[in-house]
Amino acid sequence: MKPSDQxxxxVREALAQGGEPAQIAQxxxxxGWSAPEIAEALHGWEVSPGLPPVPRPRPYASAQEALLYGLLFLSLGMVAWHVCDLGMGLIDRLIADPAEGWTYGGSSSARWxxxxxxxxxxxxxxxxxxxxRMSMGDAGRRRSLVRKWFASMTLLVASLVFLGDGIYAVYAFLNGELTARFAAKAVLVAGVAALVFAYYRDELND
Incomplete structure (x- = not known):
């Protein structure tokens, strides 16, 4: 038996014998148990009068959901990447850069x-x-560890992109290289990252 199961x-036996949560925690x-471990163990059981301790639902992991959320994460990343790529190509066509001129030759990249x-x-x-649909039909799927992990990865990547874009924009401004074309591209990347972040921000609160 794993330590967490022990x-x-x-906790279940202590609650069944009438122990108080504060007394058990003490x-x-x-x-030698840590406060987060104790809190998690106590939260795992619901005490109702006249009944033994009732287990609360716990997060779970599923290989099938790993495939599903992995494909969802990959497809979202590809959509965001290529939206940015197309947007930057359009910006290059619409906004002239005196330092570069009209040198855009990204028709092949745009087609891809x-x-x-x-x-x-x-x-x-x-x-x-x-x-x-799966979440509406089965609220328990909101507790999927795989779902939360992929949501966390998405938010991490979006946050890093947003932060990196902001740092690079500040650097370009301080270096005197913040042209209209560069600013438009920075806004595009920040906008896409913000949309992705807003889409997944509630996943970790379920």
């Missing part, structure tokens, strides 16, 4: 981005709708 079983602290969006955007929409 702790949970002790005994566990004296035995369009093809990728045609493939990944419907996949993302399909998977996102599937996940939403």
């Amino acid at each position: 702790l949970s079983e002790f 005994a566990l602290t004296h035995a 981005s369009i093809a990728s969006l045609i493939g990944f955007a419907p996949l993302f929409l399909f998977l996102n709708r599937k996940v939403a």
Whole structure:
């Protein structure tokens, strides 16, 4: 039996014998358990009059959901990347840069981005709708550890992109290189990162 299971079983037996949560927490602290471990163990059981301690739902992991959320995460990343790529190509065409002139030759890159969006955007929409339906039909899926891990990874990447974009914009400004074209590209990247962050920000609160 794992230490966490031993702790949970002790808490269950202590509650079943009428022990108070504060008293149990004090005994566990004296035995060397940490405060987060104690809080998690106590939170795992619901005490109701006339009934033994009732277990509360716990997070879980599923290989099937790992595949589902992995594809969702990948498709979202590809959509965001190629939206930025197309947007930057459009900015290069619309905003002239005196230092570079009209040297944009990204037609091949634009075609590749369009093809990728045609493939990944419907996949993302399909998977996102599937996940939403699964969550509506089974609220327990909101406790999926895989779901939370991929949401955390998405928010981490979006935060790093947003932070890096801001730092680079400040550096360009201090270096006297903040042109209209550069500023437009920085706003585009920040906007896409902010949309991704806003889309997933509530996932960790479930």
